[in-house]
Amino acid sequence: AIQLTQSPSSLSASIGDRVTITCRTSQGIGSALAWYQQKPGKPPKLLIYDASSLESGVPSRFSGSGSGTDFTLTISSLQPEDFATYYCQQFNSYLITFGQGTRLEIK
């Protein structure tokens, strides 16, 4: 199975900060990567698909980049509603796998 490693596992940031979360895969997956945001008690919400395509309705402060084995999710200017847990997910192989999550907290 393709392993996904997110870093950091958690981080503290302030409103207005620029934040970057990294996802590294154990083997190349092209651009077959998605990013999700999950708030407590809620299902994950798709933010980015195909590594860099913004899902409809998602604010433009979210962006994704990367290909192969190294990917990033960037939030350009943190808003109060952005504090949540973020997951990457690969769909390059038949066994879909998720990263372990990055918890974004208010500093």
Place this chain on the structure above:
Amino acid sequence: QVQLQESGPGLVKPSETLSLTCTVSGGSINSYYWSWIRQPPGKGLEYIGYIYYSGGTNYNPSLKSRVTFSVETSKNQFSLRLTSVTAADTAVYYCARAGVADAFDIWGQGTMVTVSS
């Protein structure tokens, strides 16, 4: 817009079978891949597998010997059966649609299933 809703027992005894159904509303099940994903309390997401409306399936190898999916297009529903459950199967179970580029673009609200005697 398309919505998903999970239903089924919230409590299952060890060694018994967990059965859940996902109802698709606001759209047809007759396209896309339909998936099950679970999340143990306080932990990350685990992919269980998917079923296509025509019945084709793909299962996570770690669960393949215990899991079965089915689809009932006339009711716009698909289902999960997980046999011989243990406490390790305690989780929130989500159904989801694999939409554009196979990413999960629509999710149900999730249903908590506890395995306990």
